[in-house]
Amino acid sequence: xxxxxxxxxxxxxxxxxxxxxxxxxxxxxxxxxxxxxxxxxxxxxxxxxxxxxxxxxxxxxxxxxxxxxxxxxxxxxxxxxxxxxxxxxxxxxxxxxxxxxxxxxxxxxxxxxxxxxxxxxxxxxxxxxxxxxxxxxxxxxxxxxxxxxxxxxxxxxxxxxxxxxxxxxxxx
Numbered sequence: 654x655x656x657x658x659x660x661x662x663x664x665x666x667x668x669x670x671x672x673x674x675x676x677x678x679x680x681x682x683x684x685x686x687x688x689x690x691x692x693x694x695x696x697x698x699x700x701x702x703x704x705x706x707x708x709x710x711x712x713x714x715x716x717x718x719x720x721x722x723x724x725x726x727x728x729x730x731x732x733x734x735x736x737x738x739x740x741x742x743x744x745x746x747x748x749x750x751x752x753x754x755x756x757x758x759x760x761x762x763x764x765x766x767x768x769x770x771x772x773x774x775x776x777x778x779x780x781x782x783x784x785x786x787x788x789x790x791x792x793x794x795x796x797x798x799x800x801x802x803x804x805x806x807x808x809x810x811x812x813x814x815x816x817x818x819x820x821x822x823x824x825x
Contacts, residue, residue, distance in 0.1 A: 656766070656775035657809055659708040666770050669707050673700030702733075705742035705765035708772040709734050712809070713816050732760060735816075739780075744768055749800035750776070752783035761812055764803065776806025 677696035750764040758781035
């Protein structure tokens with residue numbers, strides 16, 4: 654398996670479960686449906702998505718801070734982690750990084766695969782880099798998206814170094 658293995662602690666799994674379910678319930682209560690043609694699985698996707706975000710926080714040394722589920726739904730245009738990183742998760746080890754046509758070109762998109770508690774932070778690309786016509790597909794008649802293969806992703810260590818430079822003015 655390529656990427657960095659991040660194992661969530663029982664407390665982190667519990668936080669991901671609580672926060673993911675809260676997000677799922679609030680989204681349903683607000684009438685927010687999945688915008689990409691996906692039928693939600695009773696909160697499972699939100700739980701796994703939050704776990705993937707926590708894995709990136711852990712790997713990057715970012716304290717996730719308080720999670721405000723309402724804010725996360727209202728400000729969906731902001732990055733999933735630290736306000737600038739987008740995290741995409743799949744249970745499939747061989748999954749592609751999915752970038753949508755309307756996604757921010759300048760933001761880094763990070764692929765995380767696996768199941769809770771063992772998640773692999775595989776790699777990343779800027780949104781613009783992933784919008785290559787070779788990767789454009791619309792499986793199952795869903796809205797088109799770019800499915801970037803793992804072999805085309807940058808090493809996650811490179812993004813960690815950029816994060817440290819941005820955060821602390823230097824790197825390792």
